[in-house]
Amino acid sequence: xxxxxxxxxxxxxxxxxxxxxxxxxxxxxxxxxxxxxxxxxxxxxxxxxxxxxxxxxxxxxxxxxxxxxxxxxxxxxxxxxxxxxxxxxxxxxxxxxxxxxxxxxxxxxxxxxxxxxxxxxxxxxxxxxxxxxxxxxxxxxxxxxxxxxxxxxxxxx
Amino acid sequence: xxxxxxxxxxxxxxxxxxxxxxxxxxxxxxxxxxxxxxxxxxxxxxxxxxxxxxxxxxxxxxxxxxxxxxxxxxxxxxxxxxxxxxxxxxxxxxxxxxxxxxxxxxxxxxxxxxxxxxxxxxxxxxxxxxxxxxxxxxxxxxxxxxxxxxxxxxxxxxxxxxxxxxxxxxxxxxxxxxxxxxxxxxxxxxxxxxxxxxxxxxxxxxxxxxxxxxxxxxxxxxxxxxxxxxxxxxxxxxxxxxxxxxxxxxxx
Numbered sequence: 001x002x003x004x005x006x007x008x009x010x011x012x013x014x015x016x017x018x019x020x021x022x023x024x025x026x027x028x029x030x031x032x033x034x035x036x037x038x039x040x041x042x043x044x045x046x047x048x049x050x051x052x053x054x055x056x057x058x059x060x061x062x063x064x065x066x067x068x069x070x071x072x073x074x075x076x077x078x079x080x081x082x083x084x085x086x087x088x089x090x091x092x093x094x095x096x097x098x099x100x101x102x103x104x105x106x107x108x109x110x111x112x113x114x115x116x117x118x119x120x121x122x123x124x125x126x127x128x129x130x131x132x133x134x135x136x137x138x139x140x141x142x143x144x145x146x147x148x149x150x151x152x153x154x155x156x157x
Numbered sequence: 158x159x160x161x162x163x164x165x166x167x168x169x170x171x172x173x174x175x176x177x178x179x180x181x182x183x184x185x186x187x188x189x190x191x192x193x194x195x196x197x198x199x200x201x202x203x204x205x206x207x208x209x210x211x212x213x214x215x216x217x218x219x220x221x222x223x224x225x226x227x228x229x230x231x232x233x234x235x236x237x238x239x240x241x242x243x244x245x246x247x248x249x250x251x252x253x254x255x256x257x258x259x260x261x262x263x264x265x266x267x268x269x270x271x272x273x274x275x276x277x278x279x280x281x282x283x284x285x286x287x288x289x290x291x292x293x294x295x296x297x298x299x300x301x302x303x304x305x306x307x308x309x310x311x312x313x314x315x316x317x318x319x320x321x322x323x324x325x326x327x328x329x330x331x332x333x334x335x336x337x338x339x340x341x342x343x344x345x346x347x348x349x350x351x352x353x354x355x356x357x358x359x360x361x362x363x364x365x366x367x368x369x370x371x372x373x374x375x376x377x378x379x380x381x382x383x384x385x386x387x388x389x390x391x392x393x394x395x396x397x398x399x400x401x402x403x404x405x406x407x408x409x
């Protein structure tokens with residue numbers, strides 16, 4: 001039996017540590033202690049999970065329809081201009097369509113990013129800042145988009 | 158007694174089934190150094206033997222400081238879950254011949270739990286999550302004077318999740334658990350499932366409420382790592398989704 005035990009580990013009895021010079025204490029990083037807050041956020045996580053599924057199904061219809069109208073039918077992408085958008089938004093149907101798509105897509109994407117941050121951001125501070133940035137951007141985009149759809153003036157100069 | 162004709166080659170291989178296998182083991186000893194090193198051991202071993210036998214040979218003949226957990230050594234106690242060639246398995250259920258012995262076999266402690274020494278990790282967070290789901294029968298009312306009866310169909314409902322041996326192979330293969338370790342983890346959910354769907358148990362509502370937590374079943378991303386890792390072949394991801402469905406149908 002050949003043994004290749006050329007080890008980078010020194011003998012345990014070596015210089016090592018003693019009472020005056022103890023080995024560094026390793027804090028268990030994933031301990032669930034009494035101080036760990038018990039999360040009681042009700043059904044928020046379930047609502048978020050359900051929302052992802054339901055909004056995803058609706059978005060398939062909304063987004064594919066949107067792409068079809070904007071890019072393929074009736075001259076395709078070349079017809080898009082101010083006049084085309086103004087014409088479409090003259091009808092409440094397309095206003096509701098675009099508004100719904102804006103809200104669902106933004107919330108769907110934001111919730112997806114929220115779970116990504118929860119899963120991958122390790123330090124609480126990083127989490128806080130990333131989520132702050134995410135929520136700010138989401139609220140800003142949704143409000144701006146909603147404002148534009150509702151106050152759109154086709155005769156703007 | 159004369160044996161029938163035996164091929165010479167066959168006879169030779171029967172005489173010496175041993176091959177030389179390199180075990181590349183992730184060593185860590187906090188009493189010596191806070192750095193982690195990979196150490197290679199060459200072991201003569203029968204490819205029909207298991208990785209655990211190789212570890213035993215190393216510990217008994219080459220380096221007695223190698224530290225790992227094992228108890229029954231037959232895939233029941235769930236002590237020796239480790240990351241072998243990058244996949245969580247039980248060392249006592251993994252045969253050398255199934256691992257490509259040409260290349261070094263890497264052996265690491267399971268991920269996501271604090272390493273105490275070599276292949277030994279601190280299982281406390283894992284068992285804390287297990288205790289949190291109350292893995293025991295909860296009933297109301299008087300004790301029956303005879304056993305609590307159950308039809309074979311009712312027993313079949315949660316049969317799959319009774320097989321869990323709490324080896325932590327699933328939980329420590331879960332990328333969500335790797336991050337902050339606050340997620341309950343597949344093993345705890347499997348053991349909650351075992352009681353939630355038990356017709357004799359009346360604590361299902363409490364357990365569902367616990368798993369409805371921020372770090373409960375909703376953090377599952379259905380990556381199927383747990384199902385792949387389970388040495389008992391439990392359909393863990395399916396069990397987690399069944400708990401999710403129970404949570405939703407309970408509300409609506």
